[in-house]
Amino acid sequence: MSFPLLTACLLAPLLAALIIIFLPKDESKLHKIVAVIGTFVSLAISLYVFFAYDKSIGGIQFVERINWIKDLGVTYYMGVDGLSLPMLLLTNLIGFTAVFASWNIPNRTKEFFILLLVLIAGVMGTFITQDLFIFLLFYEVVVIPIYIMVIIWGSSKRVTKEYAGMKLTIYLLIGSAFLLAAVIATFVKATQITGTPDMSFQALAQVNFPEQFQIWMFLLMLIGFGSLLSMFPFHSWSPDGYAGAPTAVSMIHAGVLKKIGGYGLIRFAVYVMPAGAAYWSPLIAVLGVAGCAYAAMGALAQKDLKYIVGYSSVSHMGYVLLGVAALSVVGVNGAVANMFAHGVMAALFFSMIGFIYERTHTRNVSDLGGLARQMPKLAVGFMMAAMASLGLPGLVSFIPEFTIFVGSFERFGLLAVVAIAGIIITALYVLRAGANTLFGTPREKYNHLKDLKGVEMVPLVVLGAVLVIGGLMPSLLFDMVDSGVAPIMSHINEYLPTAVQIGGKY
Amino acid sequence: MLTTISPMHFVVLSAALFAIGLFGAITKKNAITVLICIELMLSAVNINLVAFNMFVTPEAFIGQIFAIFVITVAAAEIGVGLAIMLTIYRNKLSVDLDDFDWMKW
Amino acid sequence: MVEFAMNHTWLVPLLPALSFLIIIFFTRPWPRLSSTVSIAFMLSSFAVATLAAYGVFTDAQFKHEPLVYAIRWFGMEGLNIDVGVLLGPSSAMMIFMVTLVASLIQIYSTGYMKGDPGYSVFFSYLSLFAASMLGLIISSNLLQLFVFWELVGLCSYLLIGFYTHKNSAREAAKKAFITTRIGDFGMLLGMLAIQIIFGTLNLYELGQIMPNFEDYTTAGMMTLIAVLLFIGPIGKSGQFPLHVWLPDAMEGPTPVSALIHAATMVVAGVYLVGRTMFLFVEVESAMYLIAVVGAFTAFFAATIAVTQREIKRILAYSTVSQLGYMMLALGVGSLTASFFHLWTHAFFKALMFLGAGSVLHALHHKADVWDMGGLIKKMPITGWTFVIGGLAIAGIPPFAGFWSKDEILLATFNEGHYLLFTLGAVTAFLTAFYIWRMIFLTFFGEEKPDNHPHESPLSMTIPLIVLAVMATVGGLIGTPMNPHWQEWIFFGESHHIVPNIPIMLVSIALAAAGIGLAYVLYIKDRNKANVKDLAIRFKPVYTLLYNKYYMDEMYLWFNHKVVDGSARMTHLFDIYVVDGIVNGLGAVTKGTGGILRYTQNGKIQSYALVFFLAVLVITILLAFNDTTSMALVLGGVSK
């Protein structure tokens, strides 16, 4: 067996966390450096894996597989394919930058970085494992660090951070209860059918579940993954949660953690329960569209920058759901790519808002204005995130959105139009937020504020570069995603009511 | 009309005794009385055991032996119970069960 | 050399893009260096563009078959998008025009923007804009075109809001972006429909298969696609009713207005319709719609322009009006006339904007034409070039505007759209009137004592002169006597339109009448009472026009009341209903716990009572209830 790259990638942040545990409490500089090294190692490995992955062969690569729990058929099965790689890369991009975005946290750095590193490792784990059980282990490992980080380093605005943290945690956990029930039932049923327990996604996908069973299980999984994905109407944790959370948590939560919902939906729910997916896809589409439009309208009414981005992320996840609901290669490719795109942009957005908040101690749009004069670099980052958020071509989020639209327009027609109309509202609130914060008459009281400098530039540079590169070369992302999604979607057509013709009539 | 005594009679008797004991245990305020009522309940059990032994397994003394164990253990239990009453009485000068509701909700 | 340029036409947008990057990342702290870099790259781009255009226009094979080359951008099963270059006569003409105007305006800006703190950034934006615009022009794929379409929108946004400290600039920029976004929405839908029905967005391929559309789709679907696609140009090219952003866009620095909001970006819509003409010609109703929208916009904007007081605003409405002409031409099926007007308009309108910029520069941004007067004495170059522009737009032969406008009117007339023709003709009159009203008020008449105008530096006047030359002779390549233009740029079959002398005369007469009226009202009888209270006598009309038919107010009302109102409703719904249910469930859970805890009353005997009551209840349930019926509900034992 070759060097276990993925495990190394997973362990690097954990190891860093372990080192920090034994560092003295006051050495905050040291904590940060160790955290940077830990996340950088992961980032480097995931970049390597991303580019070393052989797309022409496809399938699961970099496999590490060890027997784990015999009677559950669990194996320690690490491996990546085109679906998980973008997510892995995203996690580490955001993880790495999140460390820099939290450079200025005022107190208790030791605990903060330990929790942050555990959080990053936990998120990463969900994406690189190919075993359902291991997936579940990581699925919720992140919830508690997040809670603790919110209550210690969060901020209370419209709602208190305690409320926000608790809501976020309990909401997601209860959502996951439905998922767990479905997982257990699926596993039991699969064992019953095949006779040998096996928890790997691939093995479960081979099982022919009865259609009725699939339908009910898929619904439960949809509730579980959907609430993590902040699917309408299970979204209300998300804006409050992000508003309460410290910057790094908002970045990771909106950037990648949420995506576990979408990833799980595709990797597990759709893959294993194709008939269920086909049955419920109209519902997913409706909820997705409702989410797009509804959350966009919600964002329009917000005054707090974090709320705006919080609602906007709900809205964007609506697009993801819509893409998944299309149940075609195009739609799902778009959904996965959009998760990546949204991750990058949300992380950039939150990091910039974090810097603004750090400096001005307010996130109210009406209290801000003209910051572009005082902090031009920050303004650039903010505008890039804003533009990506409204789907500006040339940035990473446009092509995924377009792809989703193609996929969903094909299947749902008019319904998709409503979602597409969301781009207008998105432009409206994003530009309002951006313009009213950055432009207009500069305010005297912010004249002394310092622009981004030194390590604070890292989130802007790294995430900004990804935004642009991904926008100019979508094939980097799409070829990868496609190689992962195509096998998953290969057998879904037989379950769709009428075979959907993809890509025109010739 | 005279009928032979069936197991049912013993069951009814023991049930009645059990119920009486239970009633006392639930209603009496004095802890000592309650302990005595519990003894009544255990006696009901003993009646059952002995009676069943006669009707169900007359060839073995299972029920009787069981009953002896019950009597022994009950004695131990009551002994411990009384010991606790004593310490409590020393602290609180009361063995009224209604006085012991400090911990609740 | 020429061959190289043609095969590497992508250099045309790439060079300004490079200059953007260089300025942003390296030369930003040194303004002079930045502008030099920018202009150098722009000029080399111009050179490449000229060579490429030369190559196209010297090889007759390109009359019908454009040069296309592309590479894969991304793709998957069912969606393959390539990016590339589509070089034909129209795009060759466009890249030549855009690089030329852009170069001139960049040179002009070195003077105009001198001393501005954002000097370098300004040039970087201009470069980015040029890159995007040129990319748009040579796009071989609709999606690629859309990407650049949005990027020019972004540049427009950034440049309108260039004076970030001004609230008005901020609002104007926002308005521009969002208004055009509405258009983009339609365009996106149209593109999606095309992709799904035809399976490709490659313009060339579409051009091949669209005429046989009945193999793929119905006429109704086709109409829908055409109409949806047309919404994009309505937004981008400032057609009614999405024109409202364009006049506000004048908040940007004047060179921006000249480059983006007069000569290049706003014609992207026209260009798009021209590019996808193969689609529109299939749908008669869509064509008619375009024509009507164009004619109406032309007239509508001209009426507003009559009453405006700010120099740039008048020009802005004039741009809207002229764009309407171009659309009208497209709508009546004359790509030739439309692009011809696009070409001439670019020069004379850029000229006038730059001239206006020169005036504003001299008067320290005093914008009201009524505060000016007699400027021609102090600013001869600006003044006389402006007059040339005025003659061109008014349609006085032999200036460029005359030929193209005449071509449009003629095409309209020939197609039998007499009503539209009349509208166009009236607009021609109004155009001459309001432009000359502005010229008379600004450059002629009495000088105002508080103004201390001075001629602008050479960097600004040279572009004016070059543009003036183009505005003079630019139309000569397409006169009825010399119909080169018509031979090259056309859709379908090239057909030489026989000159219609009466229409030409009408058009000249109308222009002259407009100028004459303006002269009478604003020079000759300026101080006569009946002229002075003209506005008072026609108060309602004047107010309506001056307030632009209250379109802005309507949009504002819609935005604030309807959109924001429903946003607030959504917000409240979210907080009190969606979230309310969540919180309610939480509260119920907590409350139940809070109430149930009192069952635990601390009394030993009540505990015992509960214990035996439970036993009793269970016994009764088991005794009287068949468990199997419960098992049906709660699942389970069927072992």
Place this chain on the structure above:
Amino acid sequence: MPFDISLLTVEIILAALGLAILVMGLIIPSNTKRGLGPITVIGLIAALASAIATWNVQGSLFEGMFLVDQYATFFKITCLSAAVLVTFGCMKYVDQMKAQGEYYSILVFSVLGMSVMASAGDFITLFIGLELMTIAFIILVALNKRSAKSAEAGIKYVILASISSAALLYGLSLVYGMSGTIMIYDVARMVVGGSVSPLFVFGLVLLVAGLGFKISTVPFHMWSPDVYEGAPTPVTAFLAVGSKAASFAILLRLFMGGFIGVAETWVLLVAILAAMSMVIGNLLAIPQTNIKRMLAYSSIAQAGYILVGLVAATEAGVKGVMFYSFLYVFATMGAFVVVTAVYDKVKSDEIADYAGLAQRAPLLAVVLTISMLSMAGIPPLAGFAGKLYLFKAIIADYFWLALLGLIMSMISVYYYLRVCLVMYRDEPIDNTPIKTSGNVTVVLVVAMIATIILGIYPGPLSEVTNTAASTFFLH
């Protein structure tokens, strides 16, 4: 069958240990009594070691009244581990009660009772073991003579435990009367197939009630919050784990060994009790302000989860119960040892007094967090694997129960997190770090690591429980 006394090794060690400590407690002077703790630990470890060593030994004594199989041995190991941890982790607390001799010897006797219960093959052995354990616990609960709460808990426990014993006994007597045997596995042979008389069913109900009292399932749970709150914390811990595990051992032995033939009469009942326990336990835990009381309610909910294994009435269910009971030891011990350690310094069990614990004693805070989350069943902690095995056994037939259990366990996170909130967010009133002694640290680290390892890598334990569960049905 020859009388093989080696089958009784564990019990003999325990009995000898208990007596020895009792005697030592009487004869040695009070200032050296603190040495009794280590002696107890060593003795218990010896018993544990012998239990592990005799893992493969199978057999029965007294014509099936005393069964030694891996099922029994597993529960003995569970209870002994709990006893070792609680003794080792809470010595200081016991020293402060000044009743080391009684405490340790009676604790050992209670373990003996549990071990007898685990091996019980008939009603009499069952009863003896149960009462030995109960009486020992009554004494332990009331042991802290200076605490009014302890006394109140004692009187509550003695009366209610006696009443429940009476009910249990009455039930046993009825079952005996209706089936004619007191051997558990013989009962199964008697009742298989045939319909049963109402009195037998009534007996079953009383058995459920009596044992439900011990495992504190709703609605027989009323005693447990008060007693848990009042009892000395180590006792509470052991009560929550040992007593519960042993009672589950015998509950399973009775119902799945003895009454499996009439499963349809009681399975649904047990399912409803399980559901009620989950719901009420968790709901009532929410408003609590005393951590011991909160943990008491939480243990009621835990009983509900474990009962799910009985609902399954299959080997998989047995395995789930065993697995869960074992991991529950570490989670509960972790939590309660933290509570003792904090009490030692703060002299309070109120949650509010845990403010800033994360800064005063990070280890305590972390262990408490992990233990509580394991109880809630959050992956990747042991509780999750346990719940997985439990719910796996019933999900096909009782999907609603599994879903309810999962949802309620997520709701339970709410009150666990409230403790975390106080520990992590709040600044401590008193900034001095809480030093934990070496043995406490060891216990905490063991509990924490076991909780994590059993969650991430439950394979080995799962194998062990599988084999143990398979011996359950061999009789």
